[in-house]
Amino acid sequence: MKKLLVICGPTATGKTGLGLKLAKKFNGEIVSADSRQVYKGMDIGTGKDLPKISNFQFPISNLKLKNFQIGYYEVKGVRIWLYDIVEPDYLFNVSGWIKCAELVIKDVFRRDKLPILVGGTGFYLKTLIENIPSQGIPPNWLLRTKLELKSPESLFEELAEFDSFRAGQMNISDRKNKRRLIRAIEIARWRVSNRLQPAMEKLPQFDALFIGLKAPLKILYQKIDKRVDEQIKMGAEAEVKKLIRQGFRWNLPSMSAMGYIEWQPFFERETTRDEIIARWKFDEHGYARRQMTWFKKQKSINWFDITKKGWENDVEKKVLIWYTQRNAKKN
Numbered sequence: 001m002k003k004l005l006v007i008c009g010p011t012a013t014g015k016t017g018l019g020l021k022l023a024k025k026f027n028g029e030i031v032s033a034d035s036r037q038v039y040k041g042m043d044i045g046t047g048k049d050l051p052k053i054s055n056f057q058f059p060i061s062n063l064k065l066k067n068f069q070i071g072y073y074e075v076k077g078v079r080i081w082l083y084d085i086v087e088p089d090y091l092f093n094v095s096g097w098i099k100c101a102e103l104v105i106k107d108v109f110r111r112d113k114l115p116i117l118v119g120g121t122g123f124y125l126k127t128l129i130e131n132i133p134s135q136g137i138p139p140n141w142l143l144r145t146k147l148e149l150k151s152p153e154s155l156f157e158e159l160a161e162f163d164s165f166r167a168g169q170m171n172i173s174d175r176k177n178k179r180r181l182i183r184a185i186e187i188a189r190w191r192v193s194n195r196l197q198p199a200m201e202k203l204p205q206f207d208a209l210f211i212g213l214k215a216p217l218k219i220l221y222q223k224i225d226k227r228v229d230e231q232i233k234m235g236a237e238a239e240v241k242k243l244i245r246q247g248f249r250w251n252l253p254s255m256s257a258m259g260y261i262e263w264q265p266f267f268e269r270e271t272t273r274d275e276i277i278a279r280w281k282f283d284e285h286g287y288a289r290r291q292m293t294w295f296k297k298q299k300s301i302n303w304f305d306i307t308k309k310g311w312e313n314d315v316e317k318k319v320l321i322w323y324t325q326r327n328a329k330k331n
Contacts, residue, residue, distance in 0.1 A: 001207045004105065004115040005319065006129070008033075008295060009213035010288040011120055012223040013306055016049060016080075018213065018315065019118040023078040025316070026323050029108050031101055032082040033119030033128075036257045038092055040069075040084040041243060044236045045259025047227070048083055051075060056084060061110075063103050070100055088243060088254040093139055094127055101128055114323070117208075122294040129208050137190045147182045155181035162188035173293075209322045211315055212301035214292065219307055224284045231259065232277060241267070258283050 005022065007015045019030045032038075036046040043050060054073050063070045068086060072079040081104045086092050101117075101124075108115040117125060147155060156175050160167040166184050174180050215223065240263045248255055250264050262280045265271045295301060302318060304311045 001205075002109055003207045003209070003322075004117060005322075006033075006117045006125060006208050006210045007213070008117075008120065008122065008125055008210065008301065010220060010291040010295075011047070011284060012220060012227050012288070013213035013215060015118050015120065015213055018211075018312065019116050020076055020078050021312070022316070022319055023114070023116055024076065026114050026319065027112075028114035028116045029072075029079040029081065031104055031108070031115055031117050032080060033097075033101070033117045033121055033124045035092075035094075035097070035121040035124060036254075036259075037083050037119075038085040038097065039088045039090075039254045040086065041246070042088060042239070042254065042257070042260070044231050044234050044239045046257065047231070047259075050083075059107065061107055063107055065099055065103060068096065068100055070104065088248045089252055091139070091141070091253060094124055095138065097124055098128055120291050122291065122298070126298070129206055137187050140186050140190070143186055143189065144182055147185060148178070152176050152178055152181060155185065159185050159188060162192060208300075209319065210298070210301040211318070212295055212303045213306050214303055215306050217289070220288055221281075221285050224288060225281050228259075228277065228281050228284065237263065237266075237273070258287055 005026075005028065007019050007022075009015060016030070019028075022028060023030055034046065036042065037048055039046070050073055054075070056071050056073060058071045067090070069084065070081070071084070072081045073083060074080070082097070082100055085096075085100055105115045117128070119125065147158075150158075152175060155178060156167060156170070159170075159181060162185060166188065170180075170184075214220075236259060240260055243255070243260070244267060250256075250261065255261060259280060262276050262283060266273060266276045304315050
């Protein structure tokens with residue numbers, strides 16, 4: 001079974017920086033697992049942190065998928081994949097990301113390198129690693145539009161009718177989350193229409209080592225605020241303005257991302273720039289908490305507190321033991 005390294009955790013914990021360091025040491029390449037960084041022209045607000053002079057390159061192996069542009073940026077001699085896959089008006093979803101990620105990972109393996117998944121979109125990581133059957137089920141936009149009009153209570157009742165097992169697995173938070181309820185109904189309806197039984201999760205297709213980065217909330221909030229301030233200096237406002245001028249509207253899924261949607265009332269002259277920045281920071285704080293809630297449920301993650309002295313060395317030792325065992329088994 002192929003192995004890969006996963007670096008996850010909440011925003012602003014330095015996942016990409018660690019990924020670059022480990023990639024240099026263990027002959028690896030980074031595969032981004034971030035639902036916002038897939039969009040072209042959305043660089044500052046999504047925190048891609050690319051050098052000022054960085055060119056998007058296409059691999060010699062010519063990886064191709066319909067509707068997706070697959071290439072890489074090279075940072076400090078390390079390839080970073082799955083940035084800039086689609087335009088901001090493309091309705092991207094986890095299924096598309098899985099297709100791209102599997103193609104890239106296969107290519108990385110082919111060149112005898114270590115794939116390092118780096119990102120904070122927990123559902124992307126879980127779906128890829130555990131090979132969850134629902135990832136291949138396409139979105140039904142007409143159905144979603146109709147379901148959006150219903151309350152969470154009504155949605156849960158409808159889900160229970162189609163898939164009582166899935167409904168029974170949901171916790172209180174899930175039952176109030178319209179997005180999760182709508183997707184669950186979408187999957188259940190698709191299976192019924194295709195005469196498939198509700199599927200259980202498959203066995204993992206990878207033997208993955210999970211490294212999770214965390215920090216006390218107070219410290220994490222400070223790091224988030226500092227990063228937002230840096231993004232403002234880098235030109236986050238101008239980036240949003242450019243996207244609007246190019247015709248990308250606020251109702252697009254891409255423009256609902258943090259660092260973008262907060263700017264809508266500012267450009268519509270309803271509030272001040274300072275209020276937008278404060279809202280952006282507040283929203284990022286909430287996002288970080290939700291990320292930690294998600295990742296804490298994943299029991300396979302090896303957690304490292306980035307405020308502790310020597311944490312990077314501890315991570316490196318952990319990876320070295322795993323990587324050595326990997327190569328020993330291979331040989």
